[in-house]
Amino acid sequence: MRYSGLRLLTQAFAGNTGWKPAWRDTAPKSSYDVVIVGGGGHGLATAYYLAREHGITNVAVLERGRIGLGNTGRNTTIIRSNYLLPENHNFYEWSLKLWEGLEQDLNYNAMVSQRGVLNLFHSDAARHAAARRGNAMRLDGIDAELLDRAQVAEFCPLIDLDNARFPVMGGLLQRRGGTARHDAVAWGFARAADRRGVDIIQECEVQGIETEGGRVTALRTSRGRIRAGRVGLAVAGSTSLLAGMAGFEVPIESHVLQAFVSEAVKPLVHAVITFGAGHFYISQSDKGGLVFGGGLDGWNSYAQRGNLPAVEHVFAAGVAMMPALSRLRALRSWGGMMDMTPDGSPIIGLTPIQGLTMTGGWCYGGFKATPGSGWCHAWTIAKGEPHPLNAAFTLDRFRQGRLLDERGAGPFAWAQ
């Protein structure tokens, strides 16, 4: 069923009784050309682009729980391409361009909203870093504007420019950045992949990966053994566990990141604003809740829940940036499982096992990468080699010393 304004209208008059499930909830077949492990945004996008770009449709996506309940449904939905390094520019800008046409492409309303992403700075050094990053972006054809204090005040009057400890000196603005609706991204990719013949198999946990002569042959799952010509991993915080099943190691640590939403209020924060003197960022959902978060709790965790010190930091930093927030009540908080790499950049490409590829190591920034990651991962699966856009994001870059250390924070997963 194609979605359109006319369809909404006719369904409204028919009492909304004619809507069909957006995708088939299928049982696994015994064999597929390609099996994708992980039904988050990245796995579903990989399956979709395999079908759309490469005509490979004998594909299954295996999801341990229900699709989109991992980080896809837990993140704060910021999309942007305001990076420093050229490899990241190329990749994230491509992903942002895919977002710009995604809804027409998927025939699904993912509520992509290019409301702007503003990074505040509070010192001369941070201003230089922002100017450098903005210039690097512009050299690669990405939009960036350096705002001064007065422009920041005009852009978002709620920001306290004169905080005694961290006065705002300006901000780096990417107007094409913004937010999207996370659940709709999972559902939209699932529906579009399903329409092209992909099987989406829920409550199917991968428990073992079989190889023969260094080549992947099958998966052992909670719903039986499934033979696979090729396998793509897209399991976010569980990447180490799946790599372990296949017998190789990844330079990844799983960490917890928390996020929060406030009670709903009238439009207050019209863009994404990030604090530069502590871990805090905020936007407002279309339902009115303020969606905000900060940094990692900072120690290895598979628990999908964090602790109070990180909560305290986020709230303190938030109130320092926007004192008015102190009047609001927080409604919900939750945590997600981050696959942190030692340089903060992802790994999209081949693994030591033939026929087995991965997209992982997304740290806390993989939502914006969802279309780009799926697109590049699908290419890598179809062609057996990376596309130039993901050629630098290899697993062996750590051995070769070709790190993509965007932040220059040193090889500590929890510091990225």
Next chain:
Amino acid sequence: MIQIACPYCGPRDEAEFAYRGDATVHRPAEEAGFHDYVYARANPRGWHLEWWHHTGGCRAVLKVLRHTATHEVRAVGLPADRPEPPSA
């Protein structure tokens, strides 16, 4: 809240500590082992031996055995100690 019983200071809140990661990796004598030392991590879902630096207290570097799914702290020792993960 993670509470770590520092052998010198007693039970303290995680906020007093700086996390320093996996305590099972060892600095190699040969250059060949450096990739694994710096980057390769077992990243278990289960018991994890890790360094915590008591920066807000006595400044000792402690070796902590903690579960990465429950966050339970089972043992806190000094660098030379070798706490064993519970077998069951």
